[in-house]
Amino acid sequence: MAARSIRGPSPRSRMSALQQLNRTILLCRDYVAETLSDEEICRCFQSLQVLCVSDVSNMSSHSGQTALVTLVSLLSRMGMQVGIRVPDVPMLSPQPPLSGPSLSKALLASSETTVAGTTVCCDPDFKPDLIFVLGNMKIDSVHPASWRLTGSDWYGALAMKGIGHSQPWTAQWPVGSMVSAVLAANEAFKFVMRRLPLRNPGDQVFFEPSRSCNWNFDPVHLFEQGVDFGQVDVISGGAISQACLYALMRFPNIQMRGRVFDDDLTSASNLNRNMLTLATDVGSSKVQVIAQRSGPKLQLVPIGNRFSGQNLKLDRLAPRVLVGVDDIPSRWDVQRRAPGWIAVSGTSHFSVSSSAHSPGGPCCGCLHPVDDPAGANPIPTVSFVSFWAGLAMAVRLFREAVASPYSSGRQHLWLTPLRMDQPHAAMWLPVPRHRNCPVQCFASREL
Amino acid sequence: MSVIAEKKFAVEIVYNGVTKPIQVQPEEQVTALLHQAIAVFGITQNAHLLSLFRQDGTVVPENESIERAGLKPDEVLLLRPNAVKGGGELLRLSKHILRATFQTLRECGRGECECTVYWIGPAGKNLVDGFEHPLHKRSPFGYEVDDGWLTEFWKRLGASKRSIKVQVHTHPGEAFHSTTDDQWPIVSQAGFVSIVIPDFAEGEPSLHNAWVGRLQGDGKWQRVASVAQALVLA
Numbered sequence: 031m032a033a034r035s036i037r038g039p040s041p042r043s044r045m046s047a048l049q050q051l052n053r054t055i056l057l058c059r060d061y062v063a064e065t066l067s068d069e070e071i072c073r074c075f076q077s078l079q080v081l082c083v084s085d086v087s088n089m090s091s092h093s094g095q096t097a098l099v100t101l102v103s104l105l106s107r108m109g110m111q112v113g114i115r116v117p118d119v120p121m122l123s124p125q126p127p128l129s130g131p132s133l134s135k136a137l138l139a140s141s142e143t144t145v146a147g148t149t150v151c152c153d154p155d156f157k158p159d160l161i162f163v164l165g166n167m168k169i170d171s172v173h174p175a176s177w178r179l180t181g182s183d184w185y186g187a188l189a190m191k192g193i194g195h196s197q198p199w200t201a202q203w204p205v206g207s208m209v210s211a212v213l214a215a216n217e218a219f220k221f222v223m224r225r226l227p228l229r230n231p232g233d234q235v236f237f238e239p240s241r242s243c244n245w246n247f248d249p250v251h252l253f254e255q256g257v258d259f260g261q262v263d264v265i266s267g268g269a270i271s272q273a274c275l276y277a278l279m280r281f282p283n284i285q286m287r288g289r290v291f292d293d294d295l296t297s298a299s300n301l302n303r304n305m306l307t308l309a310t311d312v313g314s315s316k317v318q319v320i321a322q323r324s325g326p327k328l329q330l331v332p333i334g335n336r337f338s339g340q341n342l343k344l345d346r347l348a349p350r351v352l353v354g355v356d357d358i359p360s361r362w363d364v365q366r367r368a369p370g371w372i373a374v375s376g377t378s379h380f381s382v383s384s385s386a387h388s389p390g391g392p393c394c395g396c397l398h399p400v401d402d403p404a405g406a407n408p409i410p411t412v413s414f415v416s417f418w419a420g421l422a423m424a425v426r427l428f429r430e431a432v433a434s435p436y437s438s439g440r441q442h443l444w445l446t447p448l449r450m451d452q453p454h455a456a457m458w459l460p461v462p463r464h465r466n467c468p469v470q471c472f473a474s475r476e477l
Numbered sequence: 478m479s480v481i482a483e484k485k486f487a488v489e490i491v492y493n494g495v496t497k498p499i500q501v502q503p504e505e506q507v508t509a510l511l512h513q514a515i516a517v518f519g520i521t522q523n524a525h526l527l528s529l530f531r532q533d534g535t536v537v538p539e540n541e542s543i544e545r546a547g548l549k550p551d552e553v554l555l556l557r558p559n560a561v562k563g564g565g566e567l568l569r570l571s572k573h574i575l576r577a578t579f580q581t582l583r584e585c586g587r588g589e590c591e592c593t594v595y596w597i598g599p600a601g602k603n604l605v606d607g608f609e610h611p612l613h614k615r616s617p618f619g620y621e622v623d624d625g626w627l628t629e630f631w632k633r634l635g636a637s638k639r640s641i642k643v644q645v646h647t648h649p650g651e652a653f654h655s656t657t658d659d660q661w662p663i664v665s666q667a668g669f670v671s672i673v674i675p676d677f678a679e680g681e682p683s684l685h686n687a688w689v690g691r692l693q694g695d696g697k698w699q700r701v702a703s704v705a706q707a708l709v710l711a
Contacts, residue, residue, distance in 0.1 A: 450494070457555055466603065
């Protein structure tokens with residue numbers, strides 16, 4: 031008890047954390063008892079202690095390092111206290127927004143850089159509430175809440191001790207590792223929710239632990255010579271765009287040039303989910319933050335304006351456009367002006383919607399045919415849900431660039447990550463043409 | 478000895494990633510299934526925005542029976558928010574109906590009394606292809622539709638498989654939705670559209686100055702930001 035109270039955040043940092051976690055708290059309010067205060071919910075997240083463990087062999091691959099960095103970031107952005115027990119290995123590839131030549135030092139330096147009072151430490155006395163083991167490292171722990179993260183290029187999995195076959199992290203391609211990290215972050219979130227009283231006891235079903243779960247984005251051929259995505263425009267500098275770019279900048283041997291549009295400044299409440307953003311960025315333009323962190327692989331010109339046709343009077347949108355904007359009429363506007371392919375990702379409470387639209391096919395207006403004015407209110411959201419939306423969009427862009435897009439039956443992904451152990455947690459769907467498509471796309475006019 | 482065929486079957490409803498089976502009868506309405514699904518998952522927030530989606534991405538029509546909607550045993554249905562339901566689908570309206578509506582409202586109201594018409598179209602379609610001018614009492618301050626006429630009108634709609642899409646009425650001056658308008662719409666279904674035309678419809682035959690609103694799932698009326706969010710003039 032004493033150790034926890036010493037390690038816990040100070041009252042001042044809890045005040046900041048309340049602002050920084052207010053969207054996460056809002057999401058919890060879908061289910062928690064109304065009598066619970068914001069402070070109590072916040073305290074429950076900030077008191078959770080999560081230990082991440084791995085060894086030299088698993089941390090000597092890009093996928094292993096990406097799994098760890100992504101998991102620590104997703105946990106920190108929920109306000110949790112993170113302990114790491116990993117060897118001091120060199121950073122194999124850049125892992126923005128972390129920096130430095132050493133993996134463990136970079137992670138330790140990330141302490142208190144996102145949500146106030148959220149620490150990353152390597153304290154031998156750290157008393158974890160739950161443990162994540164990365165790869166096939168052997169551990170003797172009999173801790174009741176421990177999971178192992180494994181996977182390959184495109185496949186990520188999570189399993190409690192004794193379930194399934196553990197395999198080492200050896201892949202260079204990092205999609206599976208990011209999948210395993212986001213599966214793990216979800217388990218940590220549910221662990222907190224199980225400690226909170228719910229309005230309806232029957233809702234516990236959504237927060238039960240997954241003994242094992244996995245997700246496969248399905249492999250496509252990886253070209254040794256690398257892939258140039260060409261010109262890609264990014265609409266919005268928010269959480270989904272940042273998650274998508276976070277994932278893309280970890281893909282080996284890729285190149286991309288383009289622009290990122292957003293007129294918004296980073297606020298404290300973005301820290302719970304904007305994967306490229308640090309607390310020191312609050313008040314800075316979102317597009318500047320993105321351009322600064324994107325590095326040489328993703329050369330993005332920051333356009334500090336909200337996207338509208340007027341920005342583009344003298345110019346056209348790029349042949350490929352990533353749309354992470356919540357505003358539905360803006361999506362229609364992009365779709366009307368896009369000369370080529372667009373991908374759209376969004377979130378709704380605990381669910382993710384991700385789709386891709388090629389010329390001639392059902393467009394994003396067919397999928398989202400009506401404006402949702404309620405969407406303008408503060409959006410309840412949490413790190414791992416936004417991350418799924420961005421990761422799915424990054425995978426779609428890669429598949430489009432290598433001419434292996436998903437089939438029309440997989441044009442839309444509806445994914446609710448809470449219970450990925452359940453058979454229908456994620457559903458691939460086609461996009462039907464909509465008679466009243468507001469874009470009046472070619473496909474809808476044929477009806 | 479008579480044999481009663483068991484017609485009941487189960488469909489699988491997915492919400493927040495969790496699947497639960499629900500027993501249905503072929504003749505049961507899809508709306509009943511939707512309500513049952515909402516109850517089974519204990520959903521209390523924004524339940525009126527939820528719809529059932531098939532795995533082909535289409536919405537299961539709520540105004541049909543389970544059988545007519547083509548639901549099959551063990552079919553997997555996704556219970557998720559429907560933006561269309563939140564915002565209401567766009568109605569397609571022929572321009573000649575708008576002109577004829579104004580003409581009727583003016584002739585009946587003669588610049589001194591309120592008047593009303595109902596825009597109608599095929600049930601299950603977002604199309605307005607006709608209108609009805611009800612038998613009503615009128616005054617500068619309101620109107621009252623005749624009960625007998627209303628009963629007959631309801632029967633006619635049922636027999637011809639048509640429905641009321643929009644209620645349109647006039648006000649003496651400013652267009653707004655009064656407390657009476659809020660409380661006594663002819664249709665009390667979420668998504669129903671009401672239009673109030675100012676100045677006894679004596680102005681230009683357009684909806685630019687009209688109040689256009691939609692009934693929400695919580696029973697409140699919400700004015701739409703522009704006519705284009707409710708209607709498309711064809």
